[in-house]
């Protein structure tokens with residue numbers, strides 16, 4: 001029995017390929033680990049604010065010295081961090097936007113990468129504090145980036161691998177629904193992407 005956290009970052013709801021792929025990964029995980037629970041965080045709905053002065057100041061202070069205003073401003077961040085600590089498996093559904101992650105997901109990143117909570121500096125070196133978790137990235141794109149000439153243009157997967165690794169999450173597997181804007185590929189893109197999920 002596993003505790004699964006699903007991060008959704010497409011605004012396209014039922015139309016979203018990244019959400020579909022993430023759900024398919026979760027179905028297979030649930031079949032493998034009956035009784036697993038799923039917490040969903042739709043970061044588009046949650047609308048994590050671009051960091052304001054209050055966040056940046058509060059991030060540097062210990063919890064016990066936060067003012068009521070800082071505590072309130074950090075509520076969403078604290079909840080997002082707690083969700084990560086609670087999870088055994090994190091599935092992150094990502095629509096590729098302008099060769100990178102969407103702003104809604106970057107907002108979530110800015111609210112979970114926190115010194116003293118998800119990483120710390122030991123002897124001048126960063127140490128991730130969220131070790132021991134499995135992560136699946138479910139990436140959807142119109143182009144094909146897993147291989148071929150466009151591979152170097154995908155900044156989403158390398159960035160997510162880096163920033164999750166920075167927080168200690170280094171066991172990462174990527175699945176894709178890709179080529180859904182390319183004639184000759186789009187016809188089978190969804191089927192191929194869903195069938196590629198081996199768990």
Ligand SMILES: Cc1cc2nc3c(=O)[nH]c(=O)nc-3n(C[C@H](O)[C@H](O)[C@H](O)COP(=O)(O)O)c2cc1C
Nearest residue numbers: 010012016017018095096097098099140141142143
């Ligand atoms: C604002 C925007 C930017 C996009 N940028 C790219 C891109 O850089 N490369 C690409 O292959 N597809 C791009 N797409 C297409 C999406 O990646 C594609 O529609 C994907 O299926 C979106 O994921 P979703 O189905 O989960 O919403 C873009 C779509 C939008 C709306």
